[in-house]
Amino acid sequence: MTEGTNTGYLGRFAPSPTGLLHQGSLLAAVGSFLDAAQAHGQWLLRIEDLDAARCRDEFTQNILTTLAAYGLASILPVQYQSARSALYERALETLAASGRTFHCGCTRRELSAVRLAEDDGEACCLNDCRTRRVDPANSALRVDLTGLSPVETQDRSLGSIRFEPHIHRDVVVRRRDGVIAYHLAVVVDDADAGITDVVRGADLWQATAWQLGLQQALGLATPRYLHLPVVTEPDGQKLAKARRSIAIETGDSELMSTLRNVLALLRQDAAPEAARTPKEILEFAAAKWNTGRFRGLHSVMAD
Numbered sequence: 001m002t003e004g005t006n007t008g009y010l011g012r013f014a015p016s017p018t019g020l021l022h023q024g025s026l027l028a029a030v031g032s033f034l035d036a037a038q039a040h041g042q043w044l045l046r047i048e049d050l051d052a053a054r055c056r057d058e059f060t061q062n063i064l065t066t067l068a069a070y071g072l073a074s075i076l077p078v079q080y081q082s083a084r085s086a087l088y089e090r091a092l093e094t095l096a097a098s099g100r101t102f103h104c105g106c107t108r109r110e111l112s113a114v115r116l117a118e119d120d121g122e123a124c125c126l127n128d129c130r131t132r133r134v135d136p137a138n139s140a141l142r143v144d145l146t147g148l149s150p151v152e153t154q155d156r157s158l159g160s161i162r163f164e165p166h167i168h169r170d171v172v173v174r175r176r177d178g179v180i181a182y183h184l185a186v187v188v189d190d191a192d193a194g195i196t197d198v199v200r201g202a203d204l205w206q207a208t209a210w211q212l213g214l215q216q217a218l219g220l221a222t223p224r225y226l227h228l229p230v231v232t233e234p235d236g237q238k239l240a241k242a243r244r245s246i247a248i249e250t251g252d253s254e255l256m257s258t259l260r261n262v263l264a265l266l267r268q269d270a271a272p273e274a275a276r277t278p279k280e281i282l283e284f285a286a287a288k289w290n291t292g293r294f295r296g297l298h299s300v301m302a303d
Ligand code: GLU
Pocket: 013, 014, 015, 016, 048, 186, 199, 200, 201, 204
């Protein structure tokens, strides 16, 4: 990544260390890196390790080593969400002061039935918990978004993303188990770092609407978004276990072919055979980076 230049672009890759990097997460890392590199911007790594029950230090270490082996390096210090609780607590206080937070006692089973049916990874409160008595010790904390204004933003690949207060009515900001919810942490961190461009997998495309709502509730700026295609199996199914980890100890030629493969999945020009290191491939790819090649694609099939 460029050193010493500051074009105002700040991108990021924000993996959750709940497993090893896989083809899909490597694609997100490469895409966000190249987008920043082409803009002569900076690129930040943020480890999203708030869920202590699912995250492990060895995965964090493995992810960082793997990224470095692929030449995906940053001069900025790595951020760890687990070290940033004070920031999230302050955001919760801001939301509480606005009178929008409420305890929600809907059960996981009730909510996952809705999530499955609607397939957008989120479910609003189902039982009007705002008006009923809910045990605060055994409930999630939500923020009511119904009083906000609609927001529309244009994703650079997938087009319009809309936050509609009557559809995206509320969102969990602290989970029932006390863990700060992903949506809150992500909007707070992106704004705090001054992220200008969120480049990530299209699995988060629909969930972005709630992030637009939360940004408004907290008075935070909305960055630009670019959602990259997710990688599926050739039959369109979710990525299989076998592709769910990226090896780093297999030597350079394996690294190079994995990287070339990721660029091919993103429909980018093939790097010349003469490129001898991942860094050389990334330099070539950054110069040629063309988001138009995958515009509108929600998924690409691995071969
Ligand atoms: N930590 C999230 C994940 O690994 C990504 C968050 C984001 O890019 O906004 O899926």
